[in-house]
Amino acid sequence: MLFTASASDAIIATIREQAGAWQPSQLMSLLDAGRRTRSADYDSIVKGLAVRYSGDQVAVVRDALRTAYPKTGDQLPIDPVNWLRFFARQDSGVYAEPAERMLVGEDGEPLDGEDPRVEAFARALDEAQIDVVMPEMERRCHAGARASFVMLGWRKIGTDDPGRLVAQIYWTHDVVTLAHPSAPDDPDAVWLCAIRQASNTQASPLWWVWSREFTEDDMGNLVSFSSWSHRRVSEDGKIATASEAYDGRFPGAYLRLEPGAGAIWPAPDRDVVVNVDRLNVSRSNRQHVIDMQAHATTIYSGSTRETSELVGGPGSVIQINSGETLQFQTAGADHAAIEASATRDLQELGVSRGNSPDAYAVEPGEAQSGVSRMIANAPHDQRVAESRPTFKAFEEQQLLPIVLDVLAMFDPAAPGEFGDVKPRVTLKAAKAYEADTEKQARVLELKSAGLIDDADARVMLGLSADRHEAEEYLAARQTAMAPKVSLPGALAGSPFTAPRETTE
Numbered sequence: 001m002l003f004t005a006s007a008s009d010a011i012i013a014t015i016r017e018q019a020g021a022w023q024p025s026q027l028m029s030l031l032d033a034g035r036r037t038r039s040a041d042y043d044s045i046v047k048g049l050a051v052r053y054s055g056d057q058v059a060v061v062r063d064a065l066r067t068a069y070p071k072t073g074d075q076l077p078i079d080p081v082n083w084l085r086f087f088a089r090q091d092s093g094v095y096a097e098p099a100e101r102m103l104v105g106e107d108g109e110p111l112d113g114e115d116p117r118v119e120a121f122a123r124a125l126d127e128a129q130i131d132v133v134m135p136e137m138e139r140r141c142h143a144g145a146r147a148s149f150v151m152l153g154w155r156k157i158g159t160d161d162p163g164r165l166v167a168q169i170y171w172t173h174d175v176v177t178l179a180h181p182s183a184p185d186d187p188d189a190v191w192l193c194a195i196r197q198a199s200n201t202q203a204s205p206l207w208w209v210w211s212r213e214f215t216e217d218d219m220g221n222l223v224s225f226s227s228w229s230h231r232r233v234s235e236d237g238k239i240a241t242a243s244e245a246y247d248g249r250f251p252g253a254y255l256r257l258e259p260g261a262g263a264i265w266p267a268p269d270r271d272v273v274v275n276v277d278r279l280n281v282s283r284s285n286r287q288h289v290i291d292m293q294a295h296a297t298t299i300y301s302g303s304t305r306e307t308s309e310l311v312g313g314p315g316s317v318i319q320i321n322s323g324e325t326l327q328f329q330t331a332g333a334d335h336a337a338i339e340a341s342a343t344r345d346l347q348e349l350g351v352s353r354g355n356s357p358d359a360y361a362v363e364p365g366e367a368q369s370g371v372s373r374m375i376a377n378a379p380h381d382q383r384v385a386e387s388r389p390t391f392k393a394f395e396e397q398q399l400l401p402i403v404l405d406v407l408a409m410f411d412p413a414a415p416g417e418f419g420d421v422k423p424r425v426t427l428k429a430a431k432a433y434e435a436d437t438e439k440q441a442r443v444l445e446l447k448s449a450g451l452i453d454d455a456d457a458r459v460m461l462g463l464s465a466d467r468h469e470a471e472e473y474l475a476a477r478q479t480a481m482a483p484k485v486s487l488p489g490a491l492a493g494s495p496f497t498a499p500r501e502t503t504e
Contacts, residue, residue, distance in 0.1 A: 024237040027207065031194060034176035037184065037263045045268045046173035049144045052084040052276055064277040065284060077287045080280045084143050084272065091142035091353055093384035094391050095135040097428035101125060101400065104424045117421060120407055120414040124165040128152065128403070133167045137255050138391070140171065144269035147256045149175045151195065152402050154410035162412050165403065170195060175252075177264045180214060180222050184262050187254045187398065191225065195252070197232070204236035210250060248405045253398040257390060275349055282342060301325035388427050395425045 035043070051060060057080040065073035103111045103118055111118050125131075137148040149170045156163035174196035183189035191214050197206045213226040228246040232239060258266045301324065400423035407414040443460050446452045452460070455470035464470035 024235055027209070027233045027235060027237075030178075030192060030209065031176050031207070034178050034192065034194065037178070038265055039267065041270075042265070042268065043173040045270055045273065046145050046171055048273050049084065049268065050171045050173070052082070052273065053088065053140070053143045055082045055085070057082070057280065060277065061280045061284065064281050068281055076284045078284060079287055081283060083276045083279050085139070087272070087276075087349070087353065088139040088143040091380075091383075092135065092138045093380065094138055094387050094427060095131075096384075098131045099134070099395070099428065100426040101130070101395070102424050102426075103418075103421045106420050110424070111421065116415040117418055120411060121403070121423075123413075124403055124407055124411070127164040128167040130167065130399075130403075133169060134391070134395070136169060138387075140169070141255065141257050144272040145172050146258060146266045146268060147172050147254070149195075149255070150253050150399070152251045152253070152399075152406055154406055163410060165406060165411075172265050172268075175265075179264060182220075182222050185259060185264060187264065189222070190250070190264065193250065193252055204234045204238065206232060206234045206239060208232050210246075210252070248409050249402060251402050251406060253394065253402060255391075255394050255398075257387065279342075279345065282345070286342070301327070392425050392427055396423055400425070 048060075051057070058078055061078050061080045062073070065076050065078070067073070069076065101121075103115075103121055105111055133150060137150060140148045149172055151168045151170065153166055153168075154163045155166045176192075176194040177190050178192040179186060179189040180191060191212050193210045195208045195210075197208050199206050208230060209232070210228055210230045212228045215223045217223055228248075228250055229243045230246055231243045232241045234240070254264060256264075256266055261267070404418045404421070404423065408417055439461065443452070443457050446460075447454070447457050454474055455464070455467050458464040458470040458473065459467055464473060
């Protein structure tokens with residue numbers, strides 16, 4: 001639900017109070033307005049994803065066991081597996097191979113490698129570790145958040161340090177936004193972005209608040225935005241820095257796998273938390289069964305001693321008197337059925353998340369040919385192919401233009417303004433599943449059967465980019481290999497006659 005006009009006026013009034021120190025009530029009014037643009041449970045769901053993704057699951061699994069088994073949950077062992085990070089890695093693939101990033105001029109052609117703008121751009125990407133940042137953002141999206149956020153900045157340590165580009169990734173529950181009502185899900189229409197900051201000393205949450213004013217016409221249509229400004233404010237009011245103006249474009253970028261449906265952030269995957277916790281509860285159950293079978297339960301019958309007096313275990317001897325009885329009970333379980341059930345659960349999850357049934361297999365299966373692997377991974381490959389335009393647009397329209405803007409503003413080694421230069425990204429395809437020998441054998445079999453010709457074969461083997469290029473190559477090769485025949489002068493040039501032998 002969007003905030004009302006009166007609430008909007010109050011928020012803008014708060015934004016305009018840039019000179020004075022903000023009160024906690026003013027900060028909370030901004031955060032509350034931003035949170036009302038998304039579901040009430042959004043923060044708890046995404047925070048739960050972040051906790052599981054980071055591997056901090058002991059308390060989570062304990063709570064899940066207590067919920068599943070109120071009377072005995074505390075007795076079950078806890079040995080969690082980071083299923084969520086595993087799922088996210090298996091689901092990702094856009095950056096299986098590092099992307100190629102370049103700068104192009106007005107004509108769309110890449111700039112010369114010795115251009116100082118190219119050198120500054122390449123250096124900044126290395127400093128910010130963009131080849132590490134982008135795969136991690138992709139994984140967080142596939143962990144269930146379906147979105148991720150990154151802030152870029154220029155960090156200097158000491159007066160003699162020229163500085164370097166840095167990138168910080170945030171989970172989306174730590175980012176609260178407000179956009180103009182005319183475009184509530186458009187990053188270009190955002191006029192407030194508050195980012196929760198990590199702090200080891202500040203007990204109260206600390207927020208880095210970016211804001212800008214906007215003007216409207218009489219009909220309420222957006223006319224323009226002012227420049228950005230930012231400040232840091234804690235929820236308890238103990239920290240409230242002065243507002244600082246920022247003349248560049250907002251240095252934060254919003255990655256979303258799907259539209260926000262009326263808000264910047266799309267709805268998170270609520271099912272994945274349940275799936276992950278259930279898998280770890282099942283793992284605790286299996287471990288409990290193994291423990292019970294590894295150590296038999298001793299049953300004492302008699303009335304002459306307390307059971308605490310009976311100490312058993314490897315290498316021990318228990319002496320009992322007449323009229324006393326000891327029995328040993330070993331738990332029985334069908335481990336094959338338990339493992340089959342766990343395997344089935346992982347297969348169903350793989351299919352439901354757009355992968356092959358064996359994508360989440362924890363044991364290696366039988367060796368497959370390249371073609372078999374291609375068929376099995378077809379759902380995953382299709383989903384990755386569908387995601388590529390989203391990541392390409394994110395880098396070219398948001399992330400990399402911010403890189404250029406930060407360099408132009410802060411990098412003393414950069415050549416100033418980048419002018420009409422634009423970033424271009426080429427996302428490389430993942431390596432083929434099929435070995436070269438397998439591919440060659442398969443193509444030769446198809447050619448021998450008459451199902452493809454030489455041009456098709458060259459394209460399938462990657463020797464030519466397309467059929468047109470293959471046909472041109474074959475034609476040129478045929479011309480070069482044609483036999484050269486010298487004809488007598490009278491017959492030269494005749495396409496219908498050939499020299500004949502004569503005998504004298």
